[in-house]
Amino acid sequence: MSQIILVTGPTRSGKSEWAETLAHQAQKQVIYVATAQNYPEDADWQTRLQQHQQRRPADWQLREVPIALLDVLEAAQATECLLIDSLGTWITNCLELPDAEWSIVQQAFIQSLQNTEAQVILVAEETGWGVIPAHLAGRIFRDRLGRLTRAVAAIATATYLAVAGYAVNLAAVGVKIADEVPK
Template structure:
């Protein structure tokens, strides 16, 4: 099991569960300046999406610095603003932007992000959507999105000093209540022939 980074927090949960509000609450209580990293790309043709973005914007304190797409999330995590915490909302909208990448290119980008998160000394709070609790998506891009996001969340969860599950307006600290899933089901035995 890789060592955890005490500066890294992962918050996950279903849609409309309160996970962004919980992330904002934690960030506001870090005692450092906050850089809010919005990964959702505005789409003026989609009024419902724009309303969601506006709701998030109105909830943020005016003194938080906000970064919006296009942005290089890997570079930002490698060199965050000095004396600042990052609140990244959300991993799902970031992953969705790269579904066209082939698997080797995606894995390279994922590994770069994970390597940056392993060593960051700045507080980083990541918000991610739980997408695997429903039916298997009927289309390939939906399955690819679900699989990539789920695998990335497992990797980040293994690194994070704290992991929260937010559902129904309640935040559960999984690092206190749960046990990490082993990286291999049978670590001391050879794989079956």
């Protein structure tokens, strides 16, 4: 069984940096799986992408995979460490899928995670700590991300919460809540 590590947290919390640190420690070929799409007209977005690029070592492979994460998981080898950044961006890219279709994709994703031979480190954003979004798309995104993150955490070897530049292993200090069935 592969090692699955989830790193979650709010914006600018250090979650990507912590995931990168864990990938460095893996002693495997790191494949950075970027789910972000490129929007050249968005200067802020370009700055964020550049910050991630500048932190990555030259020997890490990059795969830009905005949607087809299952293909990457299925092709991964035991000698590889996949760093998937991020689940929230992937969900955004799949947001137009109807609920029934998304449910199938989510279940297939969890199954692929369980079946892959590679070590997998996943980065996920934490949303939903505030008010309920007024718009349907915001509520769908938040609910899908919450359910997916919870499903990944249920099968993860370690789950870290990054907050204010600190990472806490939730599996080590938390109390497990019953697993939720993915929708």
